[in-house]
């Protein structure tokens with residue numbers, strides 16, 4: 001089977017290994033209210049990362065005229081701890097010595113005694129309102145020279161006239177650029193509220209930043225107006241992939257309407273984050289019960305809007321089904337005659353409560369033998385043994401404790417779908 005390898009870097013977001021230090025401006029000009037937005041911004045970035053001593057390590061420093069290490073790279077052991085800490089991150093006002101802060105980060109934080117790891121990418125994210133009282137250029141260079149990739153997030157006072165902002169901060173020649181050393185790693189936001197919209201871009205960029213320059217399509221392709229220099233969504237991960245994906249759902253005995261909607265939202269969101277098109281990703285949806293089946297074949301819709309609409313129109317059925325039978329039924333929709341592209345990579349995503357009443361080992365094996373990769377998403381108290389029977393690989397089993405937890409799985413599922421088969 002041919003399968004185009006996704007672009008390097010973007011794909012392994014959830015397996016990202018990095019030491020990330022946030023260097024946060026706490027000067028007077030930011031103000032209490034905006035500092036609260038900075039806290040939320042940090043939280044949302046950290047929430048999106050697999051934080052832990054073996055995955056992503058996070059450190060935090062705040063600075064005014066002096067720099068204070070709030071957390072070293074080996075201070076926190078899990079995400080909850082650090083999120084709690086960020087909630088109460090102190091704000092003390094004062095001046096803005098960004099250069100000194102970079103110097104401090106290099107000498108006191110990005111060091112092995114404080115948790116810096118060898119062979120792991122090193123990232124600094126500097127968040128400032130951009131009016132440093134000392135020289136940043138040399139300090140930034142020194143920090144970068146020790147192997148740290150530096151991102152700079154600049155925040156402007158939104159109430160300043162826009163012209164003033166553009167004139168005093170022409171994007172190519174600002175302090176941010178001096179800090180980051182590359183315009184692709186700088187972000188301006190017009191106000192603190194705008195921080196809310198950029199966290200995903202930063203995360204994805206961090207994940208791509210260990211690739212070579214020409215492997216950073218996310219950074220150049222998606223220049224957004226409105227100051228966002230590099231918003232890159234997860235969809236970039238699937239951009240180069242041609243693949244057929246069928247969701248197999250509704251094998252539940254009675255789930256509340258709200259949960260059913262959550263499941264629809266999950267499918268729509270996965271679709272939304274993929275690049276759909278005749279020569280790109282095709283999606284199909286199958287919903288089964290004993291007496292009804294609804295099938296949206298792979299070649300019915302080639303746009304996100306049409307797919308979403310079709311999913312919205314799905315009605316809940318309340319009878320459980322035989323999963324094995326459903327999988328056998330799904331087999332034919334991967335065939336060319338029903339709109340499948342058997343020469344490409346094909347996947348079936350079974351969303352199940354894992355209580356199939358029939359025999360599923362054989363139907364699942366038969367489908368896999370045709371080259372279709374099966375993923376199982378178990379919701380509620382799905383039986384893990386049965387999920388494994390469906391996929392035959394623990395790597396392809398996802399567990400959502402409940403329907404809401406599907407949301408957390410989204411990116412992992414998408415990225416998995418785009419992962420090279422090896």
Ligand SMILES: *[C@@H]1O[C@H](CO)[C@@H](O)[C@H](O)[C@H]1NC(C)=O
Pocket residue numbers: 062063064065066068090091092093094095
């Ligand atoms: C700068 O921050 C430190 C630590 O947060 C604080 O102790 C100090 O008072 C602040 N400096 C000024 C001038 O406010």
Ligand SMILES: *[C@@H]1O[C@H](CO)[C@@H](O)[C@H](O)[C@H]1NC(C)=O
Pocket residue numbers: 029030031034157158159160
């Ligand atoms: C933003 O600018 C306005 C007008 O120049 C000023 O009144 C306000 O205090 C500034 N706000 C902050 C947080 O600096």
Ligand SMILES: *[C@@H]1O[C@H](CO)[C@@H](O)[C@H](O)[C@H]1NC(C)=O
Pocket residue numbers: 254255256257315316317318
């Ligand atoms: C299925 O059950 C849900 C929740 O009990 C209910 O809201 C829905 O109307 C039912 N649908 C059908 C087709 O019976």
